Amino acid sequence: MATPPDTLDKVGAGLDALDVPVEAHRPPVWRRFLKTGVPPIIAFALLLGVWQALWASAVLPEFQLPAPINVWDELVRSISTGEAFGILWTSLHRAVLGFLAAVVIATPLGLLIAKVRVVRAAIGSLLTGLQSLPSVAWVPAAILWFGVTPSTIYFVVLMGSVPSIANGLVAGIDQIPPLLPRVGRALGAGRLASARHILLPAALPGYLAGLKQGWAFSWRSLMAAEIIATSPQLGVGLGQYLHNGSSLNDINMVIAAIFLILLVGIGIELLLFRPLERAVLRARGLTGAL
């Protein structure tokens, strides 16, 4: 009564050939650069132009609005003397260490909150609340507890980034389609295997978003802590450099410091998080935002 099997096989092969989505052609490198690289360069050039024009019109005194070239000179000076590298290193290694510690603390914490109902009820909303508390608010307390030491700085960085990372992981786990863990159970995965091979990879996009935000928060918190908690014992990081500029009434130094802080933020985003996020989303066919 049915169609002969070999005819159906051919139909099947034809369907496969018709059904496979056509891969979009990737445009050449120069065209992609034209699309994504040129607009920000133009925007930056415009900003510089406006700045230069404002300075030339002399609406603000020189000690409030410096000429772009003076800030540039300050940057060149600090780089050529090697001072900038020391400052960047001091801040960056603190931020990276703090961030890594935050990841180590926040990941199991996030897993616990997402999977254990009592834990979620107990500290879930507290964690979300902590996210809206500016971590600068911890600086005075931390100074009283730890003195003006690296511990103070790391404490503030952790308080800034742990809630974001843990919350990102919780959101990522909450958004997993319930069928996937069920499939895992049907295939015989235990709790640990299921967490490792299904829950964590499935939650990766949300987790990554949390990591990105966690990095931003730890960098921010670090700057806040460094500006407030200055002592010779702590060395000179970007925050202290900014603080020194302000104390010396040297607007060139202040703006140069702000530039460096921004530069690190944008650099890490472009060199680390953007490619990571892109790879993760592309592997899942979520290319809409790219």
Next chain:
Amino acid sequence: MTATLETTVPSTVDTAVELSGVRKVFGHGNSAVVALDGVDLRVKPGEFVCLLGASGCGKSTLLNIVAGLDAATSGELQLNTSRPAVMFQEPALMPWLTAARNVELALRFAGVGRLARKRRALDLLELVRLGDVADKRPHELSGGMRQRVALARALASTTVSPDGAPALLLMDEPFAALDAITRDVLQSELLRVWETTNTAIIFVTHDVREAVRLGQRVVLLSSRPGRVVREWDVTDSSTEVLDEINTHLREVISGHAS
């Protein structure tokens, strides 16, 4: 609850699955719903049984109980098979893994070594004619191809038993979300795979034609509570059987009017 899980007693290999008096109640007190009420079912190794019924007949519940995803309220379940594999209406592939890796995942959970995993996954993908797209991710495949990867994965998890216990595949309306042509092709694909692997299959559907085409035996379940109404042997299916089953299914459904 007396559900037991027993594997391979060689003397009882004429039964792969045996359900006796399985009852499942959801909820408590006044709001309790009886999903299954005293279901008896026997499936032989390598047999293809279709469970037929309208919505609310507890077919999926029954399948979940056999799969071990849900526990019966009372009654007994005996399995003389390796770990039963389940296929759902959606392929439910892991979107971050390639087709081959998805199949390998099932083998990994079953404790198969890395090299053997790779080889076996490719074999199974060849079996469902997807050897060429082993490195593609789910979003690069069509709906029918994804469902075939899911079939390969299900086979992977049930056919690896070291002691050679018979395999059991549980399918919960796996082709319901596909278009008619793809469904037709996949049905013949499934029959071919069934013949080559000698796996027992319990196939849940609400489509009489599908049940008669695929199964050796069709079991009709009533709705709310689910009970076995009748069984038909459909190895040499004729249009009369089809009409007869249809008539009974309509009776079961119209009994719920008013």
